[in-house]
Amino acid sequence: MEEEIKVGLCGLGTVGSGVFKLLSENASLIKQRTGRDIIIKRVATLDRYDNLGLDFSNTEVSDSVDDILRDPEIDIIVELIGGKTIAKKIVLESLQNGKSVVTANKALLSEYLEEIFRAADLAAGTLGFEAAVAGGIPIIRSIRQGFSGDRIEKFSGIVNGTANYILTAMSRDGVSFDHALKAAQEKGFAEADPAFDIEGIDAAHKVILLMAVSFNAYFDFSQLSVEGITGIEPIDIAIADASGFVIKLLGSGSRTANGFQGRVGPALVSKNNMLASVSGAFNAVSVWGNFVGETMSYGAGAGSYPTASAVVSDIIETIRAKSNGMDNPLPLLNINAEHLTHQDIIPPEQTDGAFYLRLRLDNTEKSVGDIIRILDEESIGIQSITQRPISNDLPTQKYMIIFTESANEGQVKIAIEKLNGLSFVTTLVKMIRVEQD
Amino acid sequence: MEEEIKVGLCGLGTVGSGVFKLLSENASLIKQRTGRDIIIKRVATLDRYDNLGLDFSNTEVSDSVDDILRDPEIDIIVELIGGKTIAKKIVLESLQNGKSVVTANKALLSEYLEEIFRAADLAAGTLGFEAAVAGGIPIIRSIRQGFSGDRIEKFSGIVNGTANYILTAMSRDGVSFDHALKAAQEKGFAEADPAFDIEGIDAAHKVILLMAVSFNAYFDFSQLSVEGITGIEPIDIAIADASGFVIKLLGSGSRTANGFQGRVGPALVSKNNMLASVSGAFNAVSVWGNFVGETMSYGAGAGSYPTASAVVSDIIETIRAKSNGMDNPLPLLNINAEHLTHQDIIPPEQTDGAFYLRLRLDNTEKSVGDIIRILDEESIGIQSITQRPISNDLPTQKYMIIFTESANEGQVKIAIEKLNGLSFVTTLVKMIRVEQD
Numbered sequence: 001m002e003e004e005i006k007v008g009l010c011g012l013g014t015v016g017s018g019v020f021k022l023l024s025e026n027a028s029l030i031k032q033r034t035g036r037d038i039i040i041k042r043v044a045t046l047d048r049y050d051n052l053g054l055d056f057s058n059t060e061v062s063d064s065v066d067d068i069l070r071d072p073e074i075d076i077i078v079e080l081i082g083g084k085t086i087a088k089k090i091v092l093e094s095l096q097n098g099k100s101v102v103t104a105n106k107a108l109l110s111e112y113l114e115e116i117f118r119a120a121d122l123a124a125g126t127l128g129f130e131a132a133v134a135g136g137i138p139i140i141r142s143i144r145q146g147f148s149g150d151r152i153e154k155f156s157g158i159v160n161g162t163a164n165y166i167l168t169a170m171s172r173d174g175v176s177f178d179h180a181l182k183a184a185q186e187k188g189f190a191e192a193d194p195a196f197d198i199e200g201i202d203a204a205h206k207v208i209l210l211m212a213v214s215f216n217a218y219f220d221f222s223q224l225s226v227e228g229i230t231g232i233e234p235i236d237i238a239i240a241d242a243s244g245f246v247i248k249l250l251g252s253g254s255r256t257a258n259g260f261q262g263r264v265g266p267a268l269v270s271k272n273n274m275l276a277s278v279s280g281a282f283n284a285v286s287v288w289g290n291f292v293g294e295t296m297s298y299g300a301g302a303g304s305y306p307t308a309s310a311v312v313s314d315i316i317e318t319i320r321a322k323s324n325g326m327d328n329p330l331p332l333l334n335i336n337a338e339h340l341t342h343q344d345i346i347p348p349e350q351t352d353g354a355f356y357l358r359l360r361l362d363n364t365e366k367s368v369g370d371i372i373r374i375l376d377e378e379s380i381g382i383q384s385i386t387q388r389p390i391s392n393d394l395p396t397q398k399y400m401i402i403f404t405e406s407a408n409e410g411q412v413k414i415a416i417e418k419l420n421g422l423s424f425v426t427t428l429v430k431m432i433r434v435e436q437d
Numbered sequence: 438m439e440e441e442i443k444v445g446l447c448g449l450g451t452v453g454s455g456v457f458k459l460l461s462e463n464a465s466l467i468k469q470r471t472g473r474d475i476i477i478k479r480v481a482t483l484d485r486y487d488n489l490g491l492d493f494s495n496t497e498v499s500d501s502v503d504d505i506l507r508d509p510e511i512d513i514i515v516e517l518i519g520g521k522t523i524a525k526k527i528v529l530e531s532l533q534n535g536k537s538v539v540t541a542n543k544a545l546l547s548e549y550l551e552e553i554f555r556a557a558d559l560a561a562g563t564l565g566f567e568a569a570v571a572g573g574i575p576i577i578r579s580i581r582q583g584f585s586g587d588r589i590e591k592f593s594g595i596v597n598g599t600a601n602y603i604l605t606a607m608s609r610d611g612v613s614f615d616h617a618l619k620a621a622q623e624k625g626f627a628e629a630d631p632a633f634d635i636e637g638i639d640a641a642h643k644v645i646l647l648m649a650v651s652f653n654a655y656f657d658f659s660q661l662s663v664e665g666i667t668g669i670e671p672i673d674i675a676i677a678d679a680s681g682f683v684i685k686l687l688g689s690g691s692r693t694a695n696g697f698q699g700r701v702g703p704a705l706v707s708k709n710n711m712l713a714s715v716s717g718a719f720n721a722v723s724v725w726g727n728f729v730g731e732t733m734s735y736g737a738g739a740g741s742y743p744t745a746s747a748v749v750s751d752i753i754e755t756i757r758a759k760s761n762g763m764d765n766p767l768p769l770l771n772i773n774a775e776h777l778t779h780q781d782i783i784p785p786e787q788t789d790g791a792f793y794l795r796l797r798l799d800n801t802e803k804s805v806g807d808i809i810r811i812l813d814e815e816s817i818g819i820q821s822i823t824q825r826p827i828s829n830d831l832p833t834q835k836y837m838i839i840f841t842e843s844a845n846e847g848q849v850k851i852a853i854e855k856l857n858g859l860s861f862v863t864t865l866v867k868m869i870r871v872e873q874d
Binding site for chain 2: 274291325
């Protein structure tokens with residue numbers, strides 16, 4: 001490898017322009033740390049770039065990624081255009097051509113994980129994807145290297161900043177989901193089409209990657225249970241608060257005696273849990289190892305500069321390894337390729353959990369007995385039952401809040417169907433998982 | 438390097454026995470991750486070891502580290518005996534003999550950082566010291582690799598579990614320092630001689646290492662401002678709580694326009710700061726980079742298994758690098774050796790900060806004017822002044838609580854001397870730094 005490292009940057013959007021700025025602003029520091037000058041030799045972008053305040057005097061800008069892919073002088077290709085078509089071509093072709101690749105593309109990786117990792121294992125180059133999960137938080141690196149001696153038992157994290165921003169605003173200001181979403185959009189914390197964030201898809205992409213690195217296996221995205229935050233109401237946040245919880249959108253995975261669990265969904269998190277303190281657009285991931293115990297990493301999960309920090313850390317790791325004449329210094333999934341397996345995710349109905357159930361009742365006098373009978377039929381233990389009035393104008397209506405003991409999720413869902421059929425249950429029962437510390 | 442990696446373990450105390458158990462219990466997983474079997478070929482210990490439940494069938498145990506140092510078959514030497522005499526000899530001699538070394542010895546490293554790092558830079562082996570700072574939290578790795586593209590601006594952390602356990606108990610139970618210390622000793626969270634922990638020395642060792650890795654330079658331990666928690670009283674914790682703060686023992690370092698700051702001392706931490714949520718024996722370190730922004734890493738800062746997790750992660754990093762034919766894959770202080778410098782730590786009197794001042798006053802009628810005049814003479818702005826009664830039996834006595842604006846610490850100390858000279862100030866003024874978020 002030559003003294004100068006030549007990078008080809010595919011994409012000059014939020015993250016791409018951040019990478020450009022970081023490599024310029026911290027150039028002398030990075031040279032002291034790696035012994036190399038990093039030159040962005042080529043950029044491919046379809047957008048206007050003359051208004052970004054960047055100095056392109058050493059860089060050729062074009063609208064075609066092929067100019068980057070065909071340039072034999074380029075050592076490291078950074079894929080930041082997103083999507084799954086051109087991005088896939090860039091990643092696979094670059095690896096096949098012996099280039100090192102850095103990508104932040106969680107959608108691509110979570111769908112084509114095996115194909116891309118196989119290509120990387122065969123290739124002379126390295127593949128970095130730290131920026132694909134939780135932005136600036138070095139969580140992939142922590143699991144692959146920091147906890148490399150541990151059997152990872154479980155992780156649980158806040159991995160979507162938009163959803164956390166909205167939930168934080170609902171909790172702080174007592175506003176509805178729609179109101180909080182609109183405010184987040186106005187402040188630039190949610191996109192015009194927020195579906196990926198609020199419906200849990202973006203978090204699910206990250207969970208598939210975290211499961212792969214934590215449990216050293218490939219998992220199928222379609223097996224993951226995914227629920228967003230659009231159904232969270234202010235009343236649930238208020239009741240959770242009064243009971244010592246906050247509601248967070250959690251992405252989690254765990255290794256159990258029966259197999260692997262994985263899910264994305266809203267959860268009641270105890271205020272004693274560090275994740276409860278993560279507010280606004282920040283992310284955090286807790287990881288449990290069989291020796292290290294509980295850990296948590298916290299930081300900015302998105303944004304131009306934090307994500308650029310993660311991309312550049314992968315560029316630097318690539319350079320440090322290459323400078324030592326080393327390819328693929330670390331197994332991609334923290335396990336040597338010959339031990340990689342495919343693993344199923346247990347369907348949520350076959351897993352256990354504790355649950356918060358909110359029922360709206362009319363004429364509650366005789367209802368408790370019926371409700372307890374239904375829960376009892378499905379072997380659901382009750383930790384607490386509380387009733388609270390809805391308003392003075394509705395004297396016969398009440399909320400009933402049930403916290404269950406740990407129970408089978410499938411049976412809880414059957415119980416809810418039965419509860420929904422009771423004549424005095426006036427709106428569908430709301431069910432939210434309670435995170436176990 | 439042969440198929441089998443042979444480790445020499447110096448020390449079989451809390452951490453050493455944890456390393457032994459981890460390498461045994463997770464052996465097959467570690468083999469899948471590294472492609473190697475790790476054999477603890479020799480152990481040196483002066484203590485009884487037949488009651489630890491460990492299987493020594495592949496291990497020779499002796500009371501002399503020389504048996505380990507002289508064994509040419511040993512690849513990696515793990516120094517876990519502590520102290521600065523034999524430990525220093527083990528580390529330096531091993532590096533000079535071309536061995537790789539892993540150590541958790543913060544006292545040794547913080548005092549002989551340059552001598553040991555020079556030896557490591559000259560050596561063919563690697564030096565791992567992740568376990569020396571914050572136990573199982575991979576904070577050294579995060580700074581060296583996760584934030585390798587960032588200029589680190591500042592760090593601030595809870596890096597002594599014993600002190601945090603005591604402060605948490607004082608805060609939760611309203612008990613005195615002495616009471617909380619005694620309870621911590623009874624529960625095994627504080628040693629019989631707790632001086633290193635409660636006087637901030639242990640935290641100071643870690644701060645010197647964090648400053649070195651964060652700011653890519655050597656710092657002199659004797660320049661660090663170090664204060665412990667023995668002077669914290671329940672009244673300060675109660676007032677802090679009522680003002681929205683908790684009191685934590687913080688170790689911090691920062692890069693400023695005038696040079697580098699570093700200190701260990703109690704501080705009022707806003708409840709909005711993630712560090713405020715770190716309770717009991719846990720540790721956490723916040724790091725700010727110029728691109729990644731604020732981050733935090735949280736976990737068990739001590740204990741047999743978490744510290745063993747960090748030691749083994751360094752063993753695995755060594756094996757992965759060696760398997761790729763690579764020596765010293767990472768610059769020890771996150772910067773290539775030729776750029777290493779010595780840097781001074783600015784004396785605390787020359788730094789700025791906001792402060793909490795607690796005065797005990799008799800006959801408060803005319804006192805406020807005198808106090809404000811003294812603060813004004815030293816250019817200390819006042820954010821708030823509050824008075825609170827001490828007890829019904831002492832109607833003329835009051836506490837006066839002053840939160841200052843950011844002010845020069847030297848001038849604050851001069852003002853305190855003057856305040857202590859006032860006739861109506863009945864006990865010495867208590868001063869605690871307020872952590873800026």
